[in-house]
Amino acid sequence: MKNIAAKQALPNHVALRVSHVSKDFQLPTERVSSLKGALFNIVRHKKSGFTTQHVLKDVSFEIEKGDFFGIVGKNGSGKSTLLKIISQIYTPNKGSVQVNGKLVPFIELGVGFNPELTGRENVYLNGAMLGFTKTEIDDMYDDIVDFAELGDFMEQKLKNYSSGMQVRLAFSVAIKSQGDILVLDEVLAVGDEAFQKKCQDYFFQAKREKKTIILVTHSMADVRRFCNKAMLIQDGIVKKFGSPNEVADAYSSSFLEQEGKQLEKENEAIRLEVGDGVRMTDVVTTADGEKNHQLDINQDFSLVFSFKCDRDIEDAVLSFSLIDSQGRLSLSMASSLDGKDRVFTTGEHRMTFDIENIFASSDYRVDVAIASGETTLFRQIGIYQFQIKNALRFNESMTHPRVSMTLQ
The missing domain is CATH 3.40.50.300 (P-loop containing nucleotide triphosphate hydrolases)
Known part of the structure; x- marks a missing residue:
């Protein structure tokens, strides 16, 4: 070299x-x-x-x-x-x-083997290629055959072996070669x-x-x-x-970094729909004051909805659901406003839900709706996506989190 x-x-x-x-x-x-x-x-x-x-x-x-x-x-x-x-x-x-x-490689199936030779002949051929003498291979031969469990097939040509039998023989030669x-x-x-x-x-x-x-x-x-x-x-x-x-x-x-970039592209490609007198202008998740669509396990976060009303909406309610990658409902919440706050006035608003993160690691989609009393004015499925990273070596549990809400 x-x-x-x-x-x-x-x-x-x-x-x-x-x-x-x-x-x-x-x-x-x-x-x-x-x-x-x-x-x-x-x-x-x-x-x-x-x-x-x-x-x-x-x-x-x-x-x-x-x-x-x-x-x-x-x-x-x-x-x-x-x-x-x-x-x-x-x-x-x-x-x-x-x-x-002495270094013994097991890199690719079939390297150092000849399909026209018997299993026995291939053991000696491969051993010679690895630098062992015939006497050394003689000493290892029985151990190789026993580990591969191919004693009844060693006199057959390798081309008649199944792929699994070839793997067993090749691996046995590698580990029993005493390198x-x-x-x-x-x-x-x-x-x-x-x-x-x-x-x-x-x-x-x-x-x-x-x-x-x-x-x-x-x-x-x-x-x-x-x-x-x-x-x-x-x-x-x-x-x-x-x-x-x-x-x-x-x-x-x-891999998470790559998945995060893909998730960001998918969110950018989502077209925000227009409802009856109201339209959503942005949806994001934030953590520690920064936008973040890839959350650590147990990292509390905020889900922020920005929307614009073309008129005053009486008896207003904004509700959302979080759906995991298996299609299971993980959280469903609705705004709880009293008195005059139940009116979404004309103009721009931002509603923030501060969520305790006790969710299992998964990809999540956000579904959202805005209603006036019993009348739905806006609804969009999959308006936003985010991810809670794999816990790696930790156990996970999923229960109902604490959620607080503010409207601006």
């Missing part, structure tokens, strides 16, 4: 060191299918046939021996590319990777329930025995359950490095 500086020997307690690794890919933007086209581009000094995709950008971190290390990130963030560089499948454009011991570092990419996302349970049992055992494992996953539950350290990759850079809970929370928050 290419280095940006001379390597220093790894300390004994360090299993793997990634130093300033960057990786680019050249993506074609146009297809040249003839010699004439290629020559024409040369004559024109045209170099725009490719664009550069920067997949990893100056990534550095260390994994110590005995770490169960989680790597998380959205699709396209660079996780799999990083694993392939660590596994020496790809070469970085810049930087270096140092490994203290120093095991690299796993989304292994718990494949296989049947029994296989996944077997993987989890192995992970618990490996954690107890302080084996060094690198796990790439989209499951924050697995990160919290198995890992002692974790890292979040976002757009090719290390966004967060630390405890599993901190990294899992940062990963979840990255």
Whole structure:
């Protein structure tokens, strides 16, 4: 691998060191299918046939021996590319990777296997590709077959295996190969329930025995359950490095930010309707005096309705409902005004409901209506949307909150 500086020997307690690794890919933007086209581009000094995709950008971190290390990130963030560089499948454009011991990767199903060979032959083939001698594979063979539960099928060609059988064999080779570092990419996302349970049992055992494992996953539950350290990759850079809970929370928050932007667009796209002598001009949720459509769990908030009356409205009532993402009614309230305040005078008004937030995490829509006595003057379903963020590691309950109201 290419280095940006001379390597220093790894300390004994360090299993793997990634130093300033960057990786680019050249993506074609146009297809040249003839010699004439290629020559024409040369004559024109045209170099725009490719664009550069920067997949990893100056990534550095260390994994110590005995770490169960989680790597998380959205699709396209660079996780799999990083694993392939660590596994020496790809070469970085810049930087270096140092490994203290033998590294065994389980990255993609089928890598290192030949469908025309038997299960037994594939075990020896894959073991040889991982750097083990025939004698070493002989010593591991029975354990591999026992874990995969494929003793009756080892003399059949791999092409006759089901996908689940292939996963079991490949995973068994990886974990029973007695390497120093095991690299796993989304292994718990494949296989049947029994296989996944077997993987989890192995992970618990490996954690107890302080084996060094690198796990790439989209499951924050697995990160919290198995890992002692974790890292979040976002757009090719290390966004967060630390405890599993901190990294899992940062990963979840990255999705909330994206959801928040989408929610804001959807609210902006809602057309406020006009009623009989009254029209709604704005609806917002606020927290701590600021507009906020993404509320933390237990964060009290205000729901503010701005509306304009073209005439005085006698015996006036504004009512609203909050509906969660499952279509369940979470709260229904109506303004309770006495005497002269029951008149919405001509002009602009703002009615604020201060709400104690004891709702469960969910997306909520707001339905609103304005009436004069028994006559409905205005009604709009889904006039506004907001979100109460996931509680992450906390239990939730949902009861009726305290609500106070003011009219201006």
